[in-house]
Amino acid sequence: MLETDKAALKWARGHVGWQRQELVAGRAWSNTFKLKAVDGSNTYLKILPVGYGDEVSATAVIAQHFPDSLPEVIAHDIEHGYLLLRDHGGTALSSNMVSHTHRLLSFYASLQARAAKLPGLLAELPTCDVTRALSDLLFSLSPDRGSAPPGMAMATPLADFIGEAEAAYYWHALTAGSALIESQLALAKALPPTLAHGDLHVKNAAVLPNGGCVLYDWSEAAIGPAGLSLCNPLLLPVSQAIRVLAGIRKNNGNSGYELSRVDSSFEALADVIGWHQIYRSLICGYIEKLAGDGYAARETLLQGLPGSLLAGAMRWLVSWSLAAAYDDAQKRAGAVLLRAGLDEILELLRFFEAGSEVGNETDETARRLYARAPNITARQEADEVLLIDPHGEVICHLNVTAGGLWQLLGQPTSLHQAIAEMQMAFPHALPKQIAADALSVITDFVANGLVVPAATNKVP
Structure with a gap:
């Protein structure tokens, strides 16, 4: 066991009594121990590398404002990167179940609508400048890195994951399309600031016994427009999501199906209504919840979300370069996700270059x-x-x-x-x-x- 882990466990014993420890997650960016008490209750100790305490401070701040939506923070130490959380007692969601993703997006939209009305919260967390999303990504891919943008001085080149040749290919393609991308990013300014998770997917959420939800792993939390966390290879593909928005704006097809009661896998449902309709239904549900809870009007959301979704997809890719050192297995796993995310952005760029014309991809399967x-x-x-x-x-x-x-x-x-x-x-x-x-x-x-x-x- 590392000395840093021993020190953290000693610190945790000063706050909770426990008999046994178990390492349940060992990653480049953190270690998480489950601490079991005599009475059978569990507490979780998350240990982050020195200098990576943003998740600790963000979790503590957000939990103060939304105590029912995060695991209870028993204690925290920002300087050393310690976060002690009470077991939430919830049930994990499944990434392959449509209703689980629908539930996550509905819960997240409600949380964001509430957060937008909390000036204290908005002032306590870092603000994400969506107009920097492309420059940060290009720096992460650049074969000649040059001067680092703010916050990127210690970034790991994405070439360490996907190789120099591939990184250069993506850099050149994105640079060539930079004007189109920047014009899309600017659209996000239409949306009011709110809380953004940064790494949103169902494995970072759970359903509580009372029917509520909790979100955890807030390492990339920031203040930004709604939609900033919706698109990554673990949740929704950005190219499909923005195609959906283009179709909705043109009133092409219906507004989506109600998915909360559909107990089905994505693959099974796609056989009946098609992938495009699944994405349409999920995004329509997210928009309806945001608008219904008073975050912004539907028209404003349709105007600003394309820029926010694209900025968030790029921000998620850049986040891989900002964590601590990865081992070879983690780099290989990361490379798969990075390629998927980068290919989505290039596909979206081709969509923009073609004039954002929406094809007949909305209702054919459902007929x-x-x-x-x-x-x-x-x-x-x-x-x-x-x-x-x-x-x-x-x-x-x-x-x-x-x-x-x-x-x-x-x-x-x-x-x-x-x-x-x-x-x-x-x-x-x-x-x-x-x-x-x-x-x-x-x-x-x-x-x-x-x-x-x-x-x-x-x-x-």
Whole structure:
């Protein structure tokens, strides 16, 4: 064990009593120990390298303003980089579940709307200058680094991750498109300042037993426009997100599906509505929550978010150069994410160069016709429908809603048709609820082979 870890554990014992320690996360930028007490309760000690105490101070400040949205801070030491957190008792989210990402974005939008109205919080954290996003990224990629921008003097070249040749390739491509990129970044000025997480993804969040959420790992926290943390390879791709915004501004396609009730993986849902509609629905939900909670008008958000999303995507890439030393395995893992993020920005640049024209990528998948798989039969029993396989085995129990959809799918039916039919069948239910339930059920049917695209439906 490192002497620095021993010192931190000794410091922690002065604040909480514990019997056993376990290293649960050892990374280049921090070590985290779980400390188990006699009564079985857990406390977490996070240790950051000397000089990297921003996360400690940011977490302490944010927790004061949002005690229900962060793990409780028992004690902290900014100088030594110690952060002692009480176990929040929550359940981890899954990065592959659509409803979990929807829940995270809805919670985050609510938090940002509240933060924008707290001048004390806005004054206590560093401000992110979105107009510097490109220059910071170019410096991180530059083959001839020259004078460092503010805060970048100790930055590690991204060439250490992806190699000098690739870094030079990205540098030249971004430099050539710098005027277009800068014009997009300037759009973010339309949005009011609020709290930005900096490394937002579902693995940095959990659901509490009371239904609330907590966010942790605030190492990149800053004050900036909403949307600054939405786009990174672990959450949403920036090119797709900004294409979605372009489509919404042109009223191209619907405003998105209600995803909070869709208990499905991204891949399964994409088979039914397409990736573009998933991203549209997630971003529309984020915008609606921000606007509904009083952060900014919908029109203002549509104007400013493209610049903020792009600035945040670049800021996330630059953050890799600002952490402590990485080992070879961490560099290889980082290289995969860096390439993905950089390729997204180049794809977005091509989109801008083409005149930001939105193609017919919004609703085509959702117009696909589906029908029941021919080898599945159904039997009505009491208030449910039983689905039976060719061997006579019951494979599924359907409630009233799902059973109604199964009956509809006796003929080739699109998702839109199914939703409209179900809304007529249940006129007293909320339309959004019916649409979400229908989407969830059909997605589950498709994922389990119970219904198939009508074009491939074969007669037995």
